[in-house]
Amino acid sequence: MPVVRDELLRLESTHDIVAVRHEVRAWAAALGLNLVDQTKIVTAASELARNALVYGGGGTACLQALEEGIRKGLRLTFEDRGPGIADIALAMTDGYTSSGGLGLGLSGAKRLVNEFEIRSTPGEGTRVTITRWK
Amino acid sequence: MADGSNTTRAASARIAQVLEQDQDALLQDWVAAQLSAHSARGAVSAGDLRAQCREFLSLLARAAASGSGDVDTSAWSGVREFLANLSRSRAQYGFSPSETAIFVFSLKEPLFKRLRTAAGSDADVFVDDVSASTRMLDSLGLYTTEIFLRSRESLIERQQQDMLELSTPVVSLWDGILALPMIGTLDSARTQVVMETLLQRIVDSGAGIAIVDITGVPTVDTLTAQHLLKTVTAARLMGAECIISGIRPAIAQTIVHLGVDLGGVTTKASLADALRLAFQKTGRSVVRATPNGGNGTTKSASTTSPTGE
Amino acid sequence: MGRFLLVTIQVDMHDRLAMTLQSDLTDRIVQTGARGVLLDISGLDIVDSFMGRMIANIASMSRILDAETVVVGMQPAVAITLVELGLTLPGVQTALNVERGMMLLRRATADSGEDEEIEEAMHYRDGDASSPG
Numbered sequence: 247m248p249v250v251r252d253e254l255l256r257l258e259s260t261h262d263i264v265a266v267r268h269e270v271r272a273w274a275a276a277l278g279l280n281l282v283d284q285t286k287i288v289t290a291a292s293e294l295a296r297n298a299l300v301y302g303g304g305g306t307a308c309l310q311a312l313e314e315g316i317r318k319g320l321r322l323t324f325e326d327r328g329p330g331i332a333d334i335a336l337a338m339t340d341g342y343t344s345s346g347g348l349g350l351g352l353s354g355a356k357r358l359v360n361e362f363e364i365r366s367t368p369g370e371g372t373r374v375t376i377t378r379w380k
Numbered sequence: 381m382a383d384g385s386n387t388t389r390a391a392s393a394r395i396a397q398v399l400e401q402d403q404d405a406l407l408q409d410w411v412a413a414q415l416s417a418h419s420a421r422g423a424v425s426a427g428d429l430r431a432q433c434r435e436f437l438s439l440l441a442r443a444a445a446s447g448s449g450d451v452d453t454s455a456w457s458g459v460r461e462f463l464a465n466l467s468r469s470r471a472q473y474g475f476s477p478s479e480t481a482i483f484v485f486s487l488k489e490p491l492f493k494r495l496r497t498a499a500g501s502d503a504d505v506f507v508d509d510v511s512a513s514t515r516m517l518d519s520l521g522l523y524t525t526e527i528f529l530r531s532r533e534s535l536i537e538r539q540q541q542d543m544l545e546l547s548t549p550v551v552s553l554w555d556g557i558l559a560l561p562m563i564g565t566l567d568s569a570r571t572q573v574v575m576e577t578l579l580q581r582i583v584d585s586g587a588g589i590a591i592v593d594i595t596g597v598p599t600v601d602t603l604t605a606q607h608l609l610k611t612v613t614a615a616r617l618m619g620a621e622c623i624i625s626g627i628r629p630a631i632a633q634t635i636v637h638l639g640v641d642l643g644g645v646t647t648k649a650s651l652a653d654a655l656r657l658a659f660q661k662t663g664r665s666v667v668r669a670t671p672n673g674g675n676g677t678t679k680s681a682s683t684t685s686p687t688g689e
Numbered sequence: 690m691g692r693f694l695l696v697t698i699q700v701d702m703h704d705r706l707a708m709t710l711q712s713d714l715t716d717r718i719v720q721t722g723a724r725g726v727l728l729d730i731s732g733l734d735i736v737d738s739f740m741g742r743m744i745a746n747i748a749s750m751s752r753i754l755d756a757e758t759v760v761v762g763m764q765p766a767v768a769i770t771l772v773e774l775g776l777t778l779p780g781v782q783t784a785l786n787v788e789r790g791m792m793l794l795r796r797a798t799a800d801s802g803e804d805e806e807i808e809e810a811m812h813y814r815d816g817d818a819s820s821p822g
Contacts, residue, residue: 260703260704261703263703267735271734281766282572282576282765282766282769282770285767285769285770286769286770286773288734288735289735289736289737289770289774292737292739293737293774351738354738354773354775355774357773357774357775358773575769576765576766576769579768579769580765583785586785586786586788586789588785588789610769610772613772613777614765614768616783617763617768617771617772617777617778617783618763618765618768618783618785619760619761619763619783619786619789619790620785
């Protein structure tokens, strides 16, 4: 899975969420995704960045442009050192929320991308990786 | 590269020399070979072909002179670029892959002839030169084929996109009422494109109602049904309403069997019924004009004349 | 005499601005006695669940203050994404554009008998809030 370009962004404040949206939009456009697919991945990024910030206490967003043969893609990894998620399956169900919000972040984000991977250890943190292929 | 690297370098140098010195004669033979093989196909004039060949020969000479026999290295980038452009343009003009690759391969014989002359009686040198030049030209010939195929593929992709857009016309049926008659089988990709087009048209035309007619769709699978539903929901989110019409009995059965919940989506058996409903929702009614202009029955709601707009 | 408030939101709304918008709006509704709110999101190319919550909140708050909210101008790509996300904004009325939104609001506030006009316009763009005095 050759990474042809990567960038690490910090997630410390809500301004950073805006910055992440901008960057992801630019990378998605550069990848040649159509408008709807761009919108989907930027929205997913916004959801996950917000999770890392609000539930994870802050973290990082890593953007990677991929080239696998003739296939091109965009991979985003959101990582935090927060409390982690004890029951991932539960967190992934629609409507689940721990803070009175609409709680659609994880399961919703999953539907917006091609690949979705989540790893979380209570007490250590959470890492979510999403990929969209062109 | 094994022990051959010195040999290759020497061979490359000799090849470069032949390409420089005998360029005109070489050019002549090479162009003639292509023209006689009808590889130029009339789409490239003899004059243009000559110019192309001349440019290629000088690029080739320069690359060979660098001493590297590996066409993937940077010394050969000029040659590759030239061939890529040639390949792409031939793909566009409808040449076949062979007709394009023959540009490179037909250089072999004229080149070998001159290498032989240059080698004189030294058979070893001749063999080395032929091996080296064969490797080079084979790689380059294959390279043109690869670029050609990639080019064809992206052309086909573009044509498919165009066809997709042409085959899903969104029609303005009346003020504020759009219709999307869908024909043929709906695969996931097509449905998505169609739906995006419809939603954009809704915005552009400010239409409050869109009728999606699937009379011409023989079967609907789960994915398609879900896409239709998503489109209706998206339209609603945007502030417009969708009516699905033309659902055949078979499709109705499929939808139920698949467990797709149409909840809340308005459906009508025919496009005509859907239009009638759309008129109702937009406060219109259709009234028959009386033959002698006398007192016919008129509804109190605003009337729409069939020819008015 | 009622009024409609037109609130235009453009891109990059971050949390503090979102809270500002909500409190500004509720203040205005009370000050002006507005009967309707038009929330113009035609400039938004992204609506995530946070924004969705905010929109739903605005509608709820306005309703409590006896004003109807209509969200107008949602972009197709945004609508498609929201549907995929599962965000359907229940209880929020929508219209294609400001004009149709006005029609909706007029029908909803028909008891006033007046021709409602848009009296106030509030613009929120790129980090700063600005509204006429």
